[in-house]
Amino acid sequence: MGATMAGLRVVISLNFFVIFSTIFTLSHEECLLEKSNYTQYLGAKTPYRVRMNTNMDPIGYLGCEPLQFWTIIRHGTRYPSSKVIRNMMKNLPLLKDKILGSYNEGKGELCEYEADLFTEWTLKVEEANEKQLAHEGEDEMKDLGERWLQRLPSLLTESYDNNSYEFRHTATQRTALSARSFAIGLFGRHKAAHVWYPQPIAKDPLIRFYKLCSRWKKDVDKNPASLVEKLKFKETQEMKAVVQRVSIKLGLNSLTYDDIHLMFITCGFETAWNKYSKSPWCAAFSEEDLKLLDFKSIASGKGSQKKGIFYFTHSGALLKLISLLGLYKDEETLRSDNFDDLKYLKRRWRVSYLDSFGTNLAFVLFRCSDDFKIAGYHQERPFIFPGCDATPCSLSKVRNLYRDAVFMCEFDQTCSLARS
Known part of the structure; x- marks a missing residue:
């Protein structure tokens, strides 16, 4: 009887140990896994590694030859402003x-x-690091250049010359180093050292145009009502x-x-x-x-024979261009009181997705057997232009879709304070 009771105590102890160990293990796993998707919801600070497209298969369409690659890229991961660091x-x-x-x-x-x-x-x-590109940002840009090289090997050849490629960045350390890191990924470290960059403009009218818009600064940027x-x-x-x-x-x-x-x-x-x-x-x-x-965080031209055009800028330019293209439009305006409604309707305008560090738009111009066509890419994934049925879309149709924005834009008139 005593041996039986002793054996029973051993069994109970073992069962208790197994149960306790299982509970501990599950609670530890829950601790780790309950936030497994947290990297998806970090607003404009979302790392690009959770947005990038790792598929590097060559891009091609039957009867089409790539003629030009054009991209505009938000700088890679940076450090905070001095105010935030303090x-x-x-x-x-x-x-x-x-x-x-x-x-x-x-x-x-x-x-x-x-x-x-x-x-x-x-x-x-x-504080000395304020708004400078982090090492992770350098890696993001280098890897991005390498992936586009793999996708367009017949166009973006590793052989660099200034007549075939154009680089442009704003007057900040984070965009300048982003451009240089991207060039290393595209051409290799030795050849990238010969890339020519024009002198950056403090308020670049092309890639930071909103900084020259007086009405935007008054009605949006400096306006508490916004x-x-x-x-x-x-x-x-x-x-x-x-x-x-x-x-x-x-x-x-x-x-x-x-x-x-x-x-x-x-x-x-x-x-x-x-x-x-x-x-x-x-x-x-x-x-x-x-x-x-x-x-x-979110309730708030000319023709060229160059093979590759690469612009490095900031959130402001990318979000405005995405909006102009008509991408990710929600039927209902984002307001403070409709989070639940939009959550169930699968809200499309999400800064964590649209505007992570390293966010980019890219366009590839093709000469096809029947027409010139253009394909658009956001975060390295193809999108269909609103108004087109498929990608690539006829260049003439895309030009017509955005004719008013491209050919009828009166920048000075639009940005005049007299209109406020």
Whole structure:
């Protein structure tokens, strides 16, 4: 009887051990996997590696020969502005100490893995790095150049000369280094050293045109009213619920919206900077929280014989060009009060997708047996021009679709303050 009872105790102990181990393992996996999609919802700080097209099969259409490649590219992953860096330096270490203090007292819902990330975390950016291209940004651009070379080998040959290719970037370190990194991917490091870049213009009328638009600066950029829906959304029950959920997760009662926003920004930047490690600040958010924060971030010519034209610019130019092309239009205007409605209607205008670091539009002109045709690409994936049935589309039809925007655009008149 005693042996039987002893055996029973062993079995019970083993079963308890198995059950306990299973529970621990599942909770640890849940801790890791519940945010497996967090990189998809980081707004304009979304890393390009989650958007890029890894398919490098040569692009070709029956009876067509590629004649010209044209692309406009947002700079790669950069560091924050000096204002944001100062905010990080001042507030994040204090928040870290509070979070770990709560965790050690048994408060909150952080798992051990997440707490370890916070324990090991230090801020790895200085004010001197403000808005400069990060190493990850260099890699993004180099890899992008390599992929386009693989897709268009008969057009974008590794043999470089200034008569065949044109590069242009704005007057910033992040676009200049993006251009140079892309050239290395396209031509190799030795030949890329011979690429000629024109002197950048502080307010480039072609690739940073909005900086010359007085009406845009007055009515949009410097106008608090342009942020009214964003500010309203900040006060909605949905956003207040985000603050509450994050507070519960971290075991803190004194978190403000500004604290949450700083964590979100840090999560985005640190995720973009380093593909090999996770930012502990992302642990604060559920996927639903990140979707809401992503929604908040957006409620707010001449003919050439060159084979390749490469422009390097900023968010402002890419988003305006995407809008002009009529891509990703939602039937309903984005407002502070319709997040839930648009969520179920599969909202198309999503900054996390449209405007990640490294966002790019590209166009390939083909000479086909029956016509000249053009194919468009966003994030290296083909899209169909609104009004066309397929890609590539007849060049004459595309020109007609955008005739008013191209040939009837009165920039000075449109941007005149007299129209405000």
